[in-house]
Amino acid sequence: MTPSEPSSLDLAIVGNCSVAALIDKMARVVWMCLPRFDGDPVFHALLGTRGAAGDGAFSIDLENACRSEQAYIENTAVVVTRLYDEAGNAVEITDFAPRFQTKGRMFRPTGLVRRVRPIAGHPRIRVRCRPRFDHGTRVPEVSYGSNHMRFVGNGQTVRLTTNASITYVRDETPFLLDGPVSFYFGPDESLTHHPETLCREFEEETVLHWRLWTRRLGLPLDYQEAVIRAAVTLKLCTYEETGAIIAAATTSIPEAANSGRNWDYRYCWLRDAFFVVRALNSLSEMETMENYLRYINNIASMTGADHVQPLYGIALEEKLVETTVDLPGYRGMGPVRIGNQAYEHFQHDVYGNIVLGASQAFFDKRLLRQPGVDDFERLERIGERAFAMHDQPDAGLWELRTRARVHTSSSLMCWAACDRLAKIARQFDRIERAVLWQERADAIHATILARGWNEKVGAFVESFEGQDLDASLLLIAEVGFLPPQDPRFVATVERIGETLRRGKHLFRYHAADDFGAPENAFNICTFWYIDALARIGRKDEAREIYETMLACRNHVGLLSEDTNPATGELWGNFPQTYSMVGIINGAMRLSEGWESLV
Known part of the structure; x- marks a missing residue:
């Protein structure tokens, strides 16, 4: 003992x-x-x-x-x-x-x-x-x-x-x-x-x-214990002084045993932070978004129209040089890394994540500080970069270190940036800007339909003109690119389930990467799959998988990044904000409404 x-x-x-x-x-x-x-x-x-x-x-x-x-x-x-x-x-x-x-x-x-x-x-x-x-x-x-x-x-x-x-x-x-x-x-x-x-x-x-x-959280009727624990955990991963949100509290917990997939997650990924803000917003917890807006406004002001990194230090540090230190590692499975080389990457979905993370603030009247036209103009500079990069190769959502492609999910988020900027422009009666951003969104939309859809595969694929599947394509409906009942989205969900699902868990992708074929399921991908199933009408199946994921939590209700689909053992950095976000999103999607009690 x-x-x-x-x-x-x-x-x-x-x-x-x-x-x-x-x-x-x-x-x-x-x-x-x-x-x-x-x-x-x-x-x-x-x-x-x-x-x-x-x-x-x-x-x-x-x-x-x-x-x-x-x-x-x-x-x-x-x-x-x-x-x-x-x-x-x-x-x-x-x-x-x-x-x-x-x-x-x-x-x-x-x-x-x-x-x-x-x-x-x-x-x-x-x-x-x-x-x-x-x-x-x-x-x-x-x-x-x-x-x-x-x-x-x-x-x-x-x-x-x-x-x-x-x-x-x-x-x-x-x-x-x-x-x-x-x-x-x-x-x-x-x-x-x-x-x-x-x-x-x-x-x-x-x-x-x-x-x-x-007590102030707007909870769903069902799964309240799980949602409260997830919400508190997400809050604990915010660095209140600057508004940054860390991806996890640890470094170098391997994604799978002896895999070498050991990374330092104690920094602010703009992608992960957007999902955290969105999940807490769904519970009416607005303070995190207000604090995070301070953080991303600082990033937007210091980068201007130039390249934006996918992650920064919690006090806006740009250089997060990756080194190793002399510790044995989790259960002796080194290396132990400090810093993260991904700060050098080009990951073009970051532009959409910035705009998406800020967009609700332009419409929500509860905020103590209401964003103004100057905030919109600052976001427009991010949008310019999104439009310029939407069809350019990058490292992608999964941060591939030795391969660059035009990733469909990156282009999807560039579309989302332009689409939301058009909506914000209309909110300020900037009609000319609204038209411009809508035209750009439409152009990216057409490009993704033409180059991201593979008729032979019968689904959207992970890169333009590619043929492999990738769990990030499940976000197509979540960000509003297509309605859930669109046959192309339904087919993509079905192909992903056939290809990437292992039992009741979902892998990010099946192709080998820099470290070989993935060994464990990525928890947020399983939650994306749950959400997609519910959206296309397979709600009972989605609930069954969701409750399986709840059973994978540890004894106090926390999840790490990955799960071994055969044993249910948790792997990866801990607690992982992405995974805790999935708990909240799943409950909000699957819960019965409060009106059922009346």
């Missing part, structure tokens, strides 16, 4: 839109980057360690533990783990990152709270807090005070403050837990109150914040 390293993605995420941490079933913090999502993983045991067992983790171990229970406090980002030993002793550990309104602003420090209390018998615990710096290569210098420990190294200092015995914590001595103790791990600052009092207040305020936040 107490392996030295995690062996699966049975993890819970806690966070506050500044930092995030992953907690395993035995209440060990096995992943946390500081001072932000893409920072140094001071707790990195999820990817192994070059030091002793227990390095790169923050564990609170119950002696002779034999089982555990773990769950979120309902409708919150606060997780509770209960550990039980063979004699019936038990402890409860509550983990969260503080987040709540105070003094007219959101309080979201780069810190983690851990509260521990005995719940049965006379438990003995051992606390081991072993942060490591510089991706696990540097053991910090440690100093001590009467109720804190300071860890210094690699240009940053973090502090652990507690009302537990500092001597026991320092020496990792097992001790009898005869009352509640709290730990605050974060900036090198003195706490203003007793640790137990302050951490209890932080917990109460944080629980209240998340319950009020979820």
